[in-house]
Amino acid sequence: MTKRQLFWxxxxxxxxxxxxxxxxxxxxxFLHAYLDPFLAMPIILGVFDWERRWRYGADPLRxxxxxxxxxxxxxxxxxxxxxxxxxxxxxxxxxxxxGLGAVFYVWAGVSSKVTGNNREKG
Numbered sequence: 001m002t003k004r005q006l007f008w009x010x011x012x013x014x015x016x017x018x019x020x021x022x023x024x025x026x027x028x029x030f031l032h033a034y035l036d037p038f039l040a041m042p043i044i045l046g047v048f049d050w051e052r053r054w055r056y057g058a059d060p061l062r063x064x065x066x067x068x069x070x071x072x073x074x075x076x077x078x079x080x081x082x083x084x085x086x087x088x089x090x091x092x093x094x095x096x097x098x099g100l101g102a103v104f105y106v107w108a109g110v111s112s113k114v115t116g117n118n119r120e121k122g
Contacts, residue, residue, distance in 0.1 A: 003060075006108040007046030010039040010101075037077075037094040041070055041101030042108075063106055070102040 001009075017035050020026040045066060052058040061069075074095045081088040 001108050003042075003046060003049065003105060003108045006042045006105060010042040010046075014039045014043065033091070034093065034097045037097035038101045038104075040073070041098050042105045044073065045069060045102065045105045060109060066102050066106055070098050074098050 014036065017031060017039075020028075021032060045061060048069065049061050053060070077088075077098075078090045078092060078095050082090040
């Protein structure tokens with residue numbers, strides 16, 4: 001799976017999950033708690049990667065850049081927002097979900113290079 005494919009699959013899963021949850025009132029507790037943070041990183045990193053290549057002609061995100069983006073989002077959403085607004089709660093398992101999503105994103109980039117499916121340059 002390429003990073004581009006992972007981006008679109010993640011976006012589709014996110015939309016379906018939101019439709020089931022908010023549109024049809026179907027609540028799947030584990031998915032409700034952790035699917036969105038897991039899918040967030042492939043979507044966010046995919047947008048960052050695309051924007052860098054389109055706007056600046058830059059190379060795809062490096063592993064350390066993926067780590068920094070994941071760390072910033074984890075700190076912002078699991079430490080910052082809960083400190084600033086009582087409506088937010090910190091869930092450190094979300095940090096694990098962000099991390100796993102980022103690992104999956106990196107894996108998709110590496111696997112597309114290994115298999116030669118590298119049309120997206122990364």
